Amino acid sequence: MSSFPPSGPPQPTTLRQRLADLRGPAVPPRPLDARALAALAANPGCGRRALLDGAGVDKTALASALGSPAAFGQSQFAMIRGNSFEAKVKGDGGAELLRLVHAHLGAGAEAPTRGALVPDLGAAGPEGRAARTALALREATAAAAWTLLDHPMLALEVAGSPAYLEPDAVVVHPDGRWTVVEIKSFPMIDGTADAAKAGAAARQSAVYVLALERIAAVLTGATVAHSALLVCPKDFSNLPTAAVLDIRKQRSVTARQLARLTRVEELAAELPEGLSFDPARPAEELTEAVEAVDAAYAPECLASCELAFHCRERSRAADAAGALGRSIRGELGALTTVGAALAAAAGAGAPGDPTAEALYRAARLRAEALEFSAVRSDPLPEAVACPC
Structure with missing residues (x-):
């Protein structure tokens, strides 16, 4: 009689093993x-x-x-320039960064001093760093003092798997507010940054805010500001300046979209x-x-x-019609290919389809407009041509 236990059915593959495969x-x-x-x-x-x-x-x-x-991607020169500017902003215990936060978002609070708290966030692995960040946020909120968290680690569940995020900085106000700070190396000309780049920074800040809200939900007196601070070089210098980003819209859109994943x-x-x-x-x-x-x-x-x-x-x-853009794809409805849309414009669409009928009417109007334009552009006959 064999002493080996029966093999039994194969064990199911865990999600972690499946993703590794x-x-x-x-x-x-x-x-x-x-x-x-x-x-x-x-x-x-x-x-x-x-x-x-x-x-x-x-x-x-x-x-x-x-x-x-x-x-696409960031060049090595841009990365070096960005790291150098960030080090300048956070130098001297983050005094300049805290000054900018107080100037733009610190109404009603005393100005931070050189003795502001800068806790050590070092730990083993992303899980350890995230736990250490949560503890530092709890201690800073209880201390009711200006606190700078340099490169904290935040955790956020996305589509059922954890994601670990590292913002440039998070500042804790004496009143318990937490503010996300984004430090970028692109310039802010006359107090205004490039709209596309500032929009990208706002969307990134919204992700950090969602992760911070998970921590603040279990703490008394802690609130996450829905305004982030964007810090950039002023004009064409290396001096830091800042602007407030209202991220309420980006935060709500990002939360809704992540929930749909x-x-x-x-x-x-x-x-x-x-x-x-x-x-x-x-x-x-x-x-x-x-x-x-x-x-x-x-x-x-x-x-x-x-x-x-x-x-x-x-x-x-x-x-695929999606190659033309999301807005066009949405307007085409059931017409999922470019060929189907062109066929509908030529009158070969499905009977009763409002999208096909609208395309057919638009194509007829365009043809009539082009025909009228061609007639207007024909040269006048010599008998009625202007003598001048």
């Missing part, structure tokens, strides 16, 4: 940051990005392996066994793996997603 056995997980979360929230219908980001897949390496490398385990459960996004695999296998997950490409993805060029190529090949 998707990344590849030798590929470490790539952590989510606020920039990626803001882009993910802007396109919650893209299951491809939700799964890849949730699994920690390196989309930059994946895009290169697919033959469509990402063509499909959970990672649901997306992973729909994939066949053995599928992997390991960049070391052949391009043909990777293409099949990527195409197994639904995407929602739009031209806006080109500025925020490493796989945008690959998705654009596939979207164009499929004649």
